[in-house]
Amino acid sequence: xxxxxxxxxxxxxxxxxxxxxxxxxxxxxxxxxxxxxxxxxxxxxxxxxxxxxxxxxxxxxxxxxxxxxxxxxxxxxxxxxxxxxxxxxxxxxxxxxxxxxxxxxxxxxxxxxxxxxxxxxxxxxxxxxxxxxxxxxxxxxxxxxxxxxxxxxxxxxxxxxxxxxxxxxxxxxxxxxxxxxxxxxxxxxxxxxxxxxxxxxxxxxx
Amino acid sequence: xxxxxxxxxxxxxxxxxxxxxxxxxxxxxxxxxxxxxxxxxxxxxxxxxxxxxxxxxxxxxxxxxxxxxxxxxxxxxxxxxxxxxxxxxxxxxxxxxxxxxxxxxxxxxxxxxxxxxxxxxxxxxxxxxxxxxxxxxxxxxxxxxxxxxxxxxxxxxxxxxxxxxxxxxxxxxxxxxxxxxxxxxxxxxxxxxxxxxxxxxxxxxxxxxxxxxxxxxxxxxxxxxxxxxxxxxxxxxxxxxxxxxxxxxxxxxxxxxxxxxxxxxxxxxxxxxxxxxxxxxxxxxxx
Numbered sequence: 001x002x003x004x005x006x007x008x009x010x011x012x013x014x015x016x017x018x019x020x021x022x023x024x025x026x027x028x029x030x031x032x033x034x035x036x037x038x039x040x041x042x043x044x045x046x047x048x049x050x051x052x053x054x055x056x057x058x059x060x061x062x063x064x065x066x067x068x069x070x071x072x073x074x075x076x077x078x079x080x081x082x083x084x085x086x087x088x089x090x091x092x093x094x095x096x097x098x099x100x101x102x103x104x105x106x107x108x109x110x111x112x113x114x115x116x117x118x119x120x121x122x123x124x125x126x127x128x129x130x131x132x133x134x135x136x137x138x139x140x141x142x143x144x145x146x147x148x149x150x151x152x153x154x155x156x157x158x159x160x161x162x163x164x165x166x167x168x169x170x171x172x173x174x175x176x177x178x179x180x181x182x183x184x185x186x187x188x189x190x191x192x193x194x195x196x197x198x199x200x201x202x203x204x205x206x
Numbered sequence: 207x208x209x210x211x212x213x214x215x216x217x218x219x220x221x222x223x224x225x226x227x228x229x230x231x232x233x234x235x236x237x238x239x240x241x242x243x244x245x246x247x248x249x250x251x252x253x254x255x256x257x258x259x260x261x262x263x264x265x266x267x268x269x270x271x272x273x274x275x276x277x278x279x280x281x282x283x284x285x286x287x288x289x290x291x292x293x294x295x296x297x298x299x300x301x302x303x304x305x306x307x308x309x310x311x312x313x314x315x316x317x318x319x320x321x322x323x324x325x326x327x328x329x330x331x332x333x334x335x336x337x338x339x340x341x342x343x344x345x346x347x348x349x350x351x352x353x354x355x356x357x358x359x360x361x362x363x364x365x366x367x368x369x370x371x372x373x374x375x376x377x378x379x380x381x382x383x384x385x386x387x388x389x390x391x392x393x394x395x396x397x398x399x400x401x402x403x404x405x406x407x408x409x410x411x412x413x414x415x416x417x418x419x420x421x422x423x424x425x426x427x428x429x430x431x432x433x434x435x436x437x438x439x440x441x442x443x444x445x446x447x448x449x450x451x452x453x454x455x456x457x458x459x460x461x462x463x464x465x466x467x468x469x470x471x472x473x474x475x476x477x478x479x480x481x482x483x484x485x486x487x488x489x490x491x492x493x
Contacts, residue, residue, distance in 0.1 A: 004389035007469030010439050012389045042232040044437030046461050051437025054229070120235040121435060121461035124344050128435075165345075184334045184346065190234040 003062045010053040011062055018047060018130055018158075019073065022118055025050050026195060027070035045119040045194050047128070080114065080197040083162065085153050087202055089173035091141070095155060098138050107202055109136065110174065115160060115198040120190060125164035125182030127192035132160065144170030151177045153200065160200075162192070175200075210359040211275045212325060215309055217351040218270035222415075223329050224322075225261040228337035228346070232460040238440060239341040240456050242415060242479030243320055246284035246374070250324035253281030253301050255363035260328030261338035263351070265321045269312035270351065272323070276306050279326035279362065283374065285318030285480055299374060318377035318480035326362035342415050343457040377480040381409065381487045383453065383470045385443065390433065390465035394445070398425040402451070402467060403491045410450075411483035416459075417444075417452040418478050420487055424449025425467060435461045441470035443489075453478060 001024070002014040015021045025045040031037040038061055041054025055061055087107045096106035115131035132155075140156045145168065148154070152163045154171035161171060164181035181191050192198060214221075224247065227240020241247035241264055248258040263270065269287055274280075280302045282289050289296045290311040296302045304310050312321055331338050331348045340347040351357075391399060407422030425445050438444070442454045444464045453470055455478070468489065470478070481487070 005386065006389050006439055006466070007386050007441060008471060010469075012436065041229050042437070044232045044460060046436040047434035049434075049436040051232075051439070053232070053437070053439050119435075119461070120233060121459070122235060124231075124234055124236045124346060126235050188234065189231075189236075189335060194233055 001066065003065055005058060005062070006051065006053070009055055009058060010051060011055060011058050011065070013050045013052070013065060015048055015050075018118060020070075021045060021048050021050060022116065022130075022195070023070045023073045024068075026073060027068060028052075029195065046121065047119070078197060080199045081191060083153075083177050083179050083198060083200050084203040085175040085177050085200050087175040089153065089175045091172035092174045095138055095172050095174055099136055106174070110160070111200050111202050113200075115200070117192045117194050117196045117198065118159070119194050120192070122161075123164055123167055125190040125192065126161055127190070127194075127196075129160040129192070129198055130158060131198075132158065134158065138172050140170040141172060144168055148173065149176070151179070151181075153177055164190075209275050210327060210330075210361070211356050212278070212359060213273045213275065214270065214351050214353060214355040214357070215273050216271035217353050217355070218265050218312075219268050220266040221270045221351040222264050222340035222342070223261050223331060223348050223351075223357070224264040224339045225337055226259045227339050227456060228335045228341075231335055232437065235344070235460050236335060236346065237341050237343050237457050237460060239337065239339040239347065241322065241339075242456055243284050243322065243476040245476050246320075246322045249369070250281040250283040250322045251328075252369045253283070254279050254324035254326050255365065256324055256326065256328050260324065260360070261331070262325070262329065263323040265312055265315075265323065267319055268314045269321060270323070271309055271311045273309050274304055274306060274325065274359075276359070278304050278359065280304050280310060281324045282312055282321055283324075284320050284322040285315035285377065286374065287315050287321050288313035319482055320479055325359055327360035330358040330360040341457055343459060375477070377482065378477050378485060381477060381481045381485050383474050383478065383487065383489050384492045385468035385470050385489050386493060387468045387491060388466075391467050393427055393429040393433070393465040394467055395426045395428045398427070399467070401425065403489050407451070407487040407489070409481045409483050409485045409487060413483065415455055415457040417454050418481070420451050420453070422450070422487075425451065427465070429465075433463050433465050435463045438462045438466070439469060441472055441475055442466045443468045443470060455479065
């Protein structure tokens with residue numbers, strides 16, 4: 001673990017891999033819930049880092065963090081959010097070919113995996129979900145689409161994501177869901193918050 | 207013509223509703239947003255008798271024109287500009303009373319870029335995640351103003367503010383941005399780091415509420431390849447593949463995959479928001 005200063009009021013904690021990052025983020029949330037973390041305005045997990053922004057005494061907090069030994073992630077904490085998907089994406093056949101399996105088998109692989117929201121970014125409510133094995137990583141599309149429809153379920157690198165609203169995007173589209181990913185009137189506004197467990201199920205008229 | 211609302215007669219190039227933004231949701235991918243020049247926002251709100259966090263209008267370059275449907279206390283600050291009520295000159299940087307149905311004209315910025323218009327009671331569009339700010343990156347909050355739009359106003363304070371307004375510092379002839387190096391300064395060559403704090407940059411016309419783009423020496427990377435996406439802060443100086451630094455402003459993305467060479471002090475970002483294209487920029491290293 002490495003703690004980097006970011007400006008006058010933030011720290012970037014760099015970890016060895018995605019699993020260590022998710023465990024460290026979970027530890028931060030636990031300590032914050034227990035009132036054992038000084039005030040931090042933003043806690044932003046990402047692929048291999050957690051940003052702590054809006055910290056009054058970053059020097060002091062950095063020293064404290066360095067001594068932590070986060071507990072390993074408990075995989076089965078909390079209910080999994082279920083996301084029903086029509087596996088009808090325009091890139092599904094290409095993804096299946098990249099994996100070297102049939103389209104039906106690709107759907108089985110995606111619905112059998114248990115996912116976890118590693119972090120959010122790109123757009124409000126867009127989660128980067130981990131859970132597919134390393135052998136199922138796929139590249140981004142060479143040419144991004146100018147408009148990906150809202151509800152598109154997509155793959156890129158080690159991640160699965162669902163587009164909360166129509167936007168440009170370069171991920172491989174494997175399906176569509178009617179689940180509302182983002183609703184500013186809801187609390188939390190994002191369905192898929194960091195740490196949330198997720199399962200995709202095949203359904204909805206495929 | 208007596209409801210608490212204001213009609214937009216001329217929206218201007220880009221006029222948005224802004225308050226202090228919506229911090230605290232970056233982990234959901236929600237930008238902070240909010241006024242680019244927070245001291246100007248606070249001052250016009252105090253002048254108009256509002257709380258410092260009330261929603262105001264942020265104009266860009268060419269001002270806007272408004273017709274309040276009720277008598278209202280107004281204050282215009284930020285970039286200095288001509289202010290007229292029904293064609294008659296009125297004061298900038300202090301409290302102005304505008305009658306119901308009168309036209310308040312905010313002229314083009316004489317210096318700087320962004321003027322701030324506070325109306326008594328504040329702009330009362332429904333808040334999204336605790337803020338009424340327009341976020342141009344993710345589309346949260348109200349749309350930018352359009353001609354003919356009508357915006358609701360909140361209840362005004364009984365007694366408008368009385369403030370000894372300190373003179374606006376004015377837009378910088380040269381923008382000096384104090385930076386703390388890192389977190390990814392080790393991704394750049396020693397030569398690039400030297401150039402960054404010794405050579406002159408200029409504000410690019412491609413700048414917007416997301417970032418202050420700079421023209422000048424490209425910063426050469428020592429580490430090739432991609433950085434895994436990581437959390438971004440306000441004032442982060444991100445360096446995309448073309449090597450030209452971008453200073454992240456209020457609507458910046460919450461995560462990014464280009465290395466951040468340094469971070470600008472938050473206190474210097476209000477001036478950055480008022481620097482017109484072509485303004486010389488110098489980064490000064492502080493620790």
